[in-house]
Structure formats: structure tokens, C-alpha cells
Amino acid sequence: MLLEFEQPIVRLEEKLAEMKELAEHSKVNVSEDIKSLEKKIQTLKEETYKNLTRWQRVQLSRHPERPYTLDYIYSITDDFIELFGDRTVKDDKAMVGGLGTLDGQTVMFIGQQKGRNTKQRQMRNFGMANPEGYRKALRLMKMAEKFNIPIVTLIDTPGAYPGFEAEERGQGEAIARNIRDMFMLKVPVICIIIGEGASGGALGIAIGDRVLMLENTWYSVISPESCSSILWRSWDYKEQAAEALKLTAQDMKGFGLIDGIIKEPLGGAHRNIQWMCNELKKNILDELKALSAMDANKRIDSRIEKFSDMGSVIE
Incomplete structure (x- = not known):
């Protein structure tokens, strides 16, 4: 493309x-x-x-050849085992997770998965998880905590699924519970935005000790198109909306909302997927090494303090 x-x-x-x-x-x-x-x-x-303008980075983040969550997981782990189901309703195909070995260390990987073709996109619901997806994610996080396994979340979603049945089954409650419980996880938690990071759909698995973004990704409360449709009653102003939202990795780092930016190959992650996977793995291992050396209670306190300080102003 x-x-x-x-x-x-x-x-x-x-x-x-x-x-x-x-x-x-x-x-x-x-x-x-x-x-x-x-x-x-x-x-x-x-x-x-x-x-690149902010809108052009949004376009790169959505490139159909860009690696998705499972592409990264299968590339950087030696023996990934996917786990299924929320033990309540069903297995949400938009949210994937499981155990994988990263240079000899077991890690719990969780993330949204998009599809490559029409059939896969329908099955994965375009990466938009239902409440059972977030409940599955939390179940896997609690399992990881029980066995002292660090957690890595890979975020790539246009938002949580906004359908009637999702709201009926408690979409808001599921996301809110994830946010609350992720603050208190005793194991290291690394959150990486690999594509789109939209609204509560992203935030539901994005509370961690380290929050990183790939160079050509975005993170915002709303997409440029939705913002444009609300403010101008048309999608035609999506480029202006993207500029106003200041949603790129560079913007987020400047605001202090993320901890770091992972460099991409020239032209985007899809231009050299193996290089991108190696770079992602290197960053995960470096962060895990630093976080594992910290006391669990200090790590939790630091996590809470980091998010509590966001948006605060001292005069």
C-alpha cells in the first residue's frame, strides 16, 4: 500500500x-x-x-503491512503458548495473550490483534475488544502475578468495541477494573503502543511501570476522524484534528505521559519487520532488567505516583 x-x-x-x-x-x-x-x-x-505531520504518522500507524501483536510475539519469543477465555462469557479474539520465553525468561504477553484480510478482521473485530476481552486480559495478569511472571502489553486498537451488547455486558466496568487492578500488580508491567492507542480501549491494558511508544504510533482519547465528526460534523477536518490533539509519540513524551520512544526503521515498522522485532525485544529486556531489580512495593508506589502526577500543575 x-x-x-x-x-x-x-x-x-x-x-x-x-x-x-x-x-x-x-x-x-x-x-x-x-x-x-x-x-x-x-x-x-x-x-x-x-x-511527517501528525496525520501522516496516524496513517503510518495504520499501514496494513505493519506488524501486529502476534507478529511481534512469535518473532521475539521462543515458545509462545496462547491462553484463551475469560471464564465467564467466551474467548474474545480481539484480545490475545499467553506465555512466551524471552531469552530464558518467561513473560506474559497481552495485546489487541487486528486482522490481515476481511475474514480475519471480522474474526478479530478490527482489534476492538469486548468486555470479555478485558476480563481475559485481567485474568492473565492475575495469573502472571501469582507465579511472579512479568507482564508485557502490546497496544494496537482504534478503541474498545462500542456496540450495544458490549455496553450491556459492562464495557466501562471491565476497563475501569483493569485500570484499578493494574496499579496494584506486584510484578513488572511494561506497556508498548505498537500502532493505534485510542481511548479507554487502549488504556484498559496500558497502566504499567513503563509506557513506551513506537516512533510512528499515536495515543489519544479519540481518533482524529471521530474528533473531526464531533467538532465539525464531518471527517474532512481529520488532519486539523490530528494537529490539535497532539497525539504522536513525540507529543506524548513531551507531555510526560510516556516513558520512552522506540525507534522504527526509516519509512515505518513494516519496512524492516525483523529489525523492528529485534529493537522491540531489546527494549523489553532492558526495561525488565531495570524493573526486576526494584522492590515490588516500591515499584507499585512509583507506578501510582507516575500516573497520579499526570496533568497536575504546581504554581
Whole structure:
């Protein structure tokens, strides 16, 4: 999939391919022109992705080729075992979780999962969890706490499912309970936004000792499109809404709402998935090492203090 702002890069890459084909099938020496064009393409890429608007970063976060939760988990763990069900209603396919080994250490992984094609998206409900999804997540967190296993959550959702049946089964209560109980978990908790981080759907699994965001992701109480439809009665102002919401990783770090930003390959995580997985694994291991050295009660106190300080102003 080609995004609009990437078109100038693609046109130059097509021209480069033509020049290489010409060099291969003729005696014309264009080696200097090829080197010059390759340098121009690299410079254009660096300038383009360095100066992305907030809306363009939102577009990158939704790229259909971008790695999802299970892509990361299966790549960085040695023997992932998925666990199912909330023991009350059913198994929510939009929320996945289970145990995996990370360099010899067992970790409980939990996250929203989107689908690659129409059938998968319907099965995963586009990554929008129902109450049973959040209750499954909390069940797995409590299990991890019982066996002293650290928790890593991978967040990628356009929001919790807003359907009638979800509200009927207690969507708000399920998210609120997760937020409350995650504050008191005795094991290390690392939360990483890998794509979209929208509203309570994201916050329901995002209370941790460390909250990190990938470079081209967003985190906000509402999506730009929904914000635009409320304020302007139209989705046409989504770019202005994105600017006003200040929802990028860089914005969140500046506000002190997250603890760090994980760098992505040039062009986004989907450009070099294996590199991105290695970078994610490195950051998780580094954070786990630091958090595991802390006393459990001090870790809980620090977690509560961090979130309590958000939005407070001292005059």
C-alpha cells in the first residue's frame, strides 16, 4: 500500500529501476547517474519521514503491512503458548495473550490483534475488544502475578468495541477494573503502543511501570476522524484534528505521559519487520532488567505516583 506522501519517493525509485535496467541491457554507462539518484532518494526519504505531520504518522500507524501483536510475539519469543477465555462469557479474539520465553525468561504477553484480510478482521473485530476481552486480559495478569511472571502489553486498537451488547455486558466496568487492578500488580508491567492507542480501549491494558511508544504510533482519547465528526460534523477536518490533539509519540513524551520512544526503521515498522522485532525485544529486556531489580512495593508506589502526577500543575 502506497501512502500519498510517499509518492515522490516511489516515482524516483521507479526511475532508478529503469536506469538500472538500461545499464544492464545496453552499453551505456550510467553508473554515476545511478549513484546520484540513489543518494537523492535516500535524502528525500530522510527528509520526508523526519518531517511527517501528525496525520501522516496516524496513517503510518495504520499501514496494513505493519506488524501486529502476534507478529511481534512469535518473532521475539521462543515458545509462545496462547491462553484463551475469560471464564465467564467466551474467548474474545480481539484480545490475545499467553506465555512466551524471552531469552530464558518467561513473560506474559497481552495485546489487541487486528486482522490481515476481511475474514480475519471480522474474526478479530478490527482489534476492538469486548468486555470479555478485558476480563481475559485481567485474568492473565492475575495469573502472571501469582507465579511472579512479568507482564508485557502490546497496544494496537482504534478503541474498545462500542456496540450495544458490549455496553450491556459492562464495557466501562471491565476497563475501569483493569485500570484499578493494574496499579496494584506486584510484578513488572511494561506497556508498548505498537500502532493505534485510542481511548479507554487502549488504556484498559496500558497502566504499567513503563509506557513506551513506537516512533510512528499515536495515543489519544479519540481518533482524529471521530474528533473531526464531533467538532465539525464531518471527517474532512481529520488532519486539523490530528494537529490539535497532539497525539504522536513525540507529543506524548513531551507531555510526560510516556516513558520512552522506540525507534522504527526509516519509512515505518513494516519496512524492516525483523529489525523492528529485534529493537522491540531489546527494549523489553532492558526495561525488565531495570524493573526486576526494584522492590515490588516500591515499584507499585512509583507506578501510582507516575500516573497520579499526570496533568497536575504546581504554581
